[in-house]
Amino acid sequence: MLRYTVRAPSKLGRTLATHTATPISAQASRRTWARQEIQNLYDTPLLDLVFRSASVHRQHHDPSKIQLCTLMNIKTGGCTEDCSYCSQSSRYSTPTKASRLVELEPVLEAARKAKENGSTRFCMGAAWRDLAGRKRGFEKILEMVREVRGMGMEVCTTLGMLSPEQARQLKEAGLTAYNHNLDTSREFYPQVITTRSYDERLDTITAVRDAGISVCSGGILGLGESDKDRVGLIWEVSNMPEHPESFPVNALVPIPGTPLEGNEAVKYHILLRTIATARIVLPTTIIRLAAGRNTLAESEQAMCFMAGANAVFTGEQMLTTPCSPWDEDKEMMGRWGLAGMQSFEQVSVARKEGLGHRSGEEVAMLA
Numbered sequence: 157m158l159r160y161t162v163r164a165p166s167k168l169g170r171t172l173a174t175h176t177a178t179p180i181s182a183q184a185s186r187r188t189w190a191r192q193e194i195q196n197l198y199d200t201p202l203l204d205l206v207f208r209s210a211s212v213h214r215q216h217h218d219p220s221k222i223q224l225c226t227l228m229n230i231k232t233g234g235c236t237e238d239c240s241y242c243s244q245s246s247r248y249s250t251p252t253k254a255s256r257l258v259e260l261e262p263v264l265e266a267a268r269k270a271k272e273n274g275s276t277r278f279c280m281g282a283a284w285r286d287l288a289g290r291k292r293g294f295e296k297i298l299e300m301v302r303e304v305r306g307m308g309m310e311v312c313t314t315l316g317m318l319s320p321e322q323a324r325q326l327k328e329a330g331l332t333a334y335n336h337n338l339d340t341s342r343e344f345y346p347q348v349i350t351t352r353s354y355d356e357r358l359d360t361i362t363a364v365r366d367a368g369i370s371v372c373s374g375g376i377l378g379l380g381e382s383d384k385d386r387v388g389l390i391w392e393v394s395n396m397p398e399h400p401e402s403f404p405v406n407a408l409v410p411i412p413g414t415p416l417e418g419n420e421a422v423k424y425h426i427l428l429r430t431i432a433t434a435r436i437v438l439p440t441t442i443i444r445l446a447a448g449r450n451t452l453a454e455s456e457q458a459m460c461f462m463a464g465a466n467a468v469f470t471g472e473q474m475l476t477t478p479c480s481p482w483d484e485d486k487e488m489m490g491r492w493g494l495a496g497m498q499s500f501e502q503v504s505v506a507r508k509e510g511l512g513h514r515s516g517e518e519v520a521m522l523a
């Protein structure tokens with residue numbers, strides 16, 4: 157196995173092994189965790205836990221790289237589901253107004269702008285339960301996927317529940333990844349959502365994985381869950397037949413009018429502990445610091461990157477919550493010696509694209 161070596165900044169000129177140039181494969185690094193083992197890990201004194209997760213991170217990823225993603229809402233509000241954190245549910249009286257599916261050109265314009273600003277993954281989200289009865293809308297989305305993928309970007313969508321056939325069509329159109337969060341533990345889930353079951357979520361994830369699309373599935377902190385639930389979520393994800401390529405960690409942004417409007421913000425040490433635990437249990441997965449990042453101080457974000465978070469959403473808006481803008485993110489990354497990942501830099505994602513492990517430029521030339 158190759159390793160990057162870096163000269164130690166000492167007069168002795170020692171060489172330090174820092175991180176692997178060829179990441180260890182997901183299968184080789186995977187192990188089965190009992191739920192109690194993950195709980196024990198989660199309960200480790202925080203700095204020990206971060207030290208350990210930072211070490212695991214360096215074995216499997218280039219620690220100077222962060223994936224920059226931009227998320228666009230292509231259909232806002234009016235959703236029939238009752239996710240108690242969501243401003244887009246039609247069951248709650250929130251400031252979010254319902255709109256129709258956007259046209260192709262504004263999407264392509266947003267994707268171009270995202271690419272120019274360094275984002276290598278473009279995600280499109282639609283607020284609805286599923287694609288049933290949306291044949292024309294689905295065709296439009298397939299066209300969006302084809303066009304954005306044609307720009308050499310990774311393309312992700314989050315469109316609610318999917319059938320195996322819909323997943324297959326998305327794959328054929330060039331979809332890189334599909335986001336479908338489990339949100340929390342199986343036990344706590346019914347207190348958050350009642351209109352679709354945990355198993356229905358897992359069925360969609362299975363359809364996505366079986367279609368050869370990378371899976372993006374994580375959770376939200378601050379829903380009122382306990383440490384046990386945060387561990388339960390990580391344990392559930394760790395038991396999937398393949399670890400998801402991406403695990404987003406969201407911090408609830410309470411929205412006025414939703415049942416969770418009065419929830420307290422999740423404590424920073426809980427967010428950090430969750431990221432560090434997920435990094436150790438899911439060593440090759442990209443850990444995505446998602447909603448709520450703009451509430452963190454720069455030093456807090458840096459500690460999350462140290463602990464193994466290696467993707468962020470950047471741009472103007474993240475669905476219905478604020479997002480850190482590109483310029484601010486670029487300056488912050490510069491201060492901490494971080495750089496953006498290229499498209500398809502994650503080995504498992506590149507393999508699912510049939511690209512082996514190629515650089516972003518090589519992929520763009522092939523696109």
Ligand code: SF4
Pocket residue numbers: 235236237238239242243244245282283284285316
């Ligand atoms: S999270 Fe998605 S499925 Fe749930 S209410 Fe919001 S838009 Fe609908």
